[in-house]
Amino acid sequence: MVMLRAEEAAMSTFRQLPPDKQERVLDAALAEFADQGYHAASLNRLVAQAGIAKGSLYQYFPNKEGIFRHIFQFALSRVQRRLTTVKEGTLEEGFFVRLEKSLLAGVGFLREHPRIFSLYLKIQFDQNVPCREEFLAAVRRHAAEYFGSLVRRAKARGELRPGVPEAAVLFLLDALFDRFLQAVAVPSLDVTLGLYQAPEEVIRRRVRELLQLLKEGLAA
Amino acid sequence: MVMLRAEEAAMSTFRQLPPDKQERVLDAALAEFADQGYHAASLNRLVAQAGIAKGSLYQYFPNKEGIFRHIFQFALSRVQRRLTTVKEGTLEEGFFVRLEKSLLAGVGFLREHPRIFSLYLKIQFDQNVPCREEFLAAVRRHAAEYFGSLVRRAKARGELRPGVPEAAVLFLLDALFDRFLQAVAVPSLDVTLGLYQAPEEVIRRRVRELLQLLKEGLAA
DNA sequence: TCTCAACATGACCATCTGGTCATACCAAAA
DNA sequence: TTTTGGTATGACCAGATGGTCATGTTGAGA
CATH class of the missing domain: 1.10.10.60 (Homeodomain-like)
Structure with missing residues (x-):
């Protein structure tokens, strides 16, 4: 534009x-x-x-749209800064530990900036927001780059089962992380885990449970 | 009310x-x-x-809210009918096959009734919709009952790794399924899988890949 | 002290909203 | 033919919206 x-x-x-x-x-x-x-x-x-x-x-x-664009750019830059910090601060850790710290950092960010997260949800699901496609694409690109970087390093270090399709792994991680954050932020979006405004300790336990499931799988 | x-x-x-x-x-x-x-x-x-x-x-x-309530009830009854059909039609199949058929049925429903799904997304993420809490709670209850029924049967048949926390499994399934359907319906919500309006055959392959990941896990 | 450009201000405008209501219509009963 | 009750109608209302603009205010250079 x-x-x-x-x-x-x-x-x-x-x-x-x-x-x-x-x-x-x-x-x-x-x-x-x-x-x-x-x-x-x-x-x-x-x-x-x-x-x-x-x-x-x-x-x-x-005009109104101009204000909206400015707010979005502002919010995105905050998220980006935080992600970079986490990524660089865990470079030498194992894959699943990095995932754990990433998700906990996400919860922390969400609690410090609840309105930024709420803005993101609004953009995601209101089809009549101007520049929606453009904004969503920007967010997804950042997420894909972030997870992609973690996954490639994990593969290089032999932490992943050989032959897992990378695209599917990225999708699964994106889905789970996004929904986890939503469940922390939005009441009655959580089926069974009791995450909404839960104390830090509950959050940590649930994160570990979920990552354990991802790691080991469900089947007997 | x-x-x-x-x-x-x-x-x-x-x-x-x-x-x-x-x-x-x-x-x-x-x-x-x-x-x-x-x-x-x-x-x-x-x-x-x-x-x-x-x-x-x-x-x-x-009034406006009355129209909205009526539309929601109408939409929910359609979803419920479809879910019941799938559940009863796969009673004797294995857990992961049932999941596969459920997700594919979800995609089918979404394609037949795109507006019902869009309405659901709007309710989920617009904080100023009246009756939002009430409506979301209703949807979540149905989802939890559906997955819960599948999971309990799977446990009884020994298809799940012993000791997996049931609540976390339900959460993971709910997150993955919901996001999968969203990615099929909403462009630029999909990181890497190319699901948006994808042909039937691509959908089937992706569903199998994802369920395989859930089943076997990511770790080497 | 005067000038002038940048900025601040809120009354104002056209337009749209959800909701109302006097009126008109029409089938069946009397 | 007249009455009656349910329904159809769209002009109309108060209120809110995004956006405008004539008028003030301010402060630095001359």
Whole structure:
């Protein structure tokens, strides 16, 4: 999507604002989009919450979609930073330990930034969000790169059963991790594990159980 | 939630309509809610699509939420019917075969009723849908009962590795199946498997690969 | 002190929403 | 023919929305 001159100017105005004001606007926008979803998000509420005038908003951003894009980019950069940290911090560990630490880091991130996760869910399942395809593709690419890197290293070190189809392993990991985080964040999405806002200790036990199942399989 | 007299009267008016008209309204409502989500759904579009007057809608249903409830119940009953059929039709098969047939039946249902699945996704991830908790709980209960029944039978027949935690198995199955169906239905939700609108034969191969992973595990 | 451009402001606009209601219609009964 | 009860209708309502714009305010350079 091409950005017009006027939009660039507006964005640069925003970036030159006093940091605390920028933060107020960012926080209010994230809260509004994460809680309400794109369409239900109200710019009137947003400006009220941020303590700025409505006109000002349109001096910072070209329109509603522009605000939304900015919030998404902001959120994605936070996730990316955290993932990189975990990956580099566990380079020498075994595959299943790395998976365990990754999932626990995910839970930690989700608890520190519940609204970022909520925003992600909204984008994933509201078909009428603008730029949905583009945003989802970005998230999936990051996830695939992350798991792919772990799996390749595990293969190189001989930790995986020979002949397992890599694509299927990536899919299984993505599915399980995503759903685990969802179950921690969303009540009544969890069948049986009692993860919603569960204490740290329960989370750790469940993570280990699940990874054990992945490792050893279900069959007798 | 209690239903008032007036609401009952309205509903019975709807049920006495000529079947083709009922169907037109139901189709239009399902399409509107599934495509737009609860809030973005427009009753003006709905009545235009169904070919009835706006006032008529309020002779059939008490309000927007009432229409939504009716659509949900309708959709759930369809799913339930299909699940029962599969369960009873595979009673004597092995655990992993039953899982395979269940997942393929899910894909079949999703392709026959894409809007029912879309409605389900909307309910799951839009926090501002009325009755969300109630509806999600109903869906989860059905899923848990279904998988639970399969797993208990598998245990009784000694098909599962002794000591596997049943709750974790249910969670893993629920996560994998749900995500698999989502990947078939939603583009750019699939990391690496190429499931979106894939031909029957690809689906079958992927299902077998994944169930094989579950069965035998990942570790060397 | 005056000027001027950047920014702040909130009343205002067209448009859409869910929901209402006076009116019209129509079959069956009287 | 008249009455009656259920149903169909769409103009209409208050309220909310995203977006605009004329008017203020401010602060640095002359």
